[in-house]
Amino acid sequence: MFSLSSLSRRTLGGLSRVLAAPAPAQAPTALSPLSIFTRARSQLAPKQVKHIKRHKGRVPIPTGGSTKGTTLAYGDWGIRIKGNGARLSAKQLTTAQEVIVKKLKVLKGSKVYLRVFPDIPVCIKGNETRMGKGKGTFEFWATRVPTGRVIFEIGGVPIREELARDVLRLAAAKLPTQMEFITRSSLPRLGNLLIPPPPPKQVDVSAIPAAPSAESAPPSA
Numbered sequence: 001m002f003s004l005s006s007l008s009r010r011t012l013g014g015l016s017r018v019l020a021a022p023a024p025a026q027a028p029t030a031l032s033p034l035s036i037f038t039r040a041r042s043q044l045a046p047k048q049v050k051h052i053k054r055h056k057g058r059v060p061i062p063t064g065g066s067t068k069g070t071t072l073a074y075g076d077w078g079i080r081i082k083g084n085g086a087r088l089s090a091k092q093l094t095t096a097q098e099v100i101v102k103k104l105k106v107l108k109g110s111k112v113y114l115r116v117f118p119d120i121p122v123c124i125k126g127n128e129t130r131m132g133k134g135k136g137t138f139e140f141w142a143t144r145v146p147t148g149r150v151i152f153e154i155g156g157v158p159i160r161e162e163l164a165r166d167v168l169r170l171a172a173a174k175l176p177t178q179m180e181f182i183t184r185s186s187l188p189r190l191g192n193l194l195i196p197p198p199p200p201k202q203v204d205v206s207a208i209p210a211a212p213s214a215e216s217a218p219p220s221a
Contacts, residue, residue: 044090045141046119053123053135059085060146067188067195070148074113075155076184077164079171083178085146090118093143093151096174100152103167104159111156118143148189150182151175 072078097112104110118141125136145151152171154164165181172179187194 044094044118046117049119049121052121052138054121056122057120057144059087059144061085062146062148062191065190067148067190069115069150070189071186072150072153072182072184073115075111075153076159077155077161077168078113078115078150078153078182079168079179080150080182080189081145081147081177082180083147085144085149086175086177087120087122087142087144088116088118088151088175089122090141092175093118096152096171099171099174100154100167103163103170104154107157107159109157110154110159113153113155115150115153116143116145120144147191151179 070080093114093116097114100112104112120142122139122142123136124139152168154167161183168179168181187196189195
């Protein structure tokens, strides 16, 4: 027969052993809970957006005459879009950037500059799905870039032109449009046109009036 005191000692002893046992260690992970359950989430993604779903939109066509973003701003070499404008996904930009970083790893101090950022959410519905029932679910981040926009620049340290051409050629092969290699002396691009700098103004020296000499100056009182 069990007494009440012995039964209480056994119960309390087992409960104390359970409370004193260490909690199971969780596997360390570098990903946030949101990135684990979000499909096709990459490193290039905005931290915060107002609306997770947006219209598809169209690639802009540069017809206003602005050449902003078509020349180098940070590096010594770069690539820009020569063919038709395209919608670049975050995965494509990340893959091209990884290729450049891997090839320039031997040059200490080299830098890679990404001139565009994927901040447009793309939503996709499944194949053979009936129309209606709302918009599709979020799939990936993308950006719309027109013709002539600079995508990547490299610099930071002196880089030989042969090496820069080879590195950026491999990066351009990862993008879905035709690219061109540019330098600091490359002309701005407006669509398919290269905009040359305006010619310097010619000053007619004969039209400038001569300064009065000291002999022709009126005598002072």
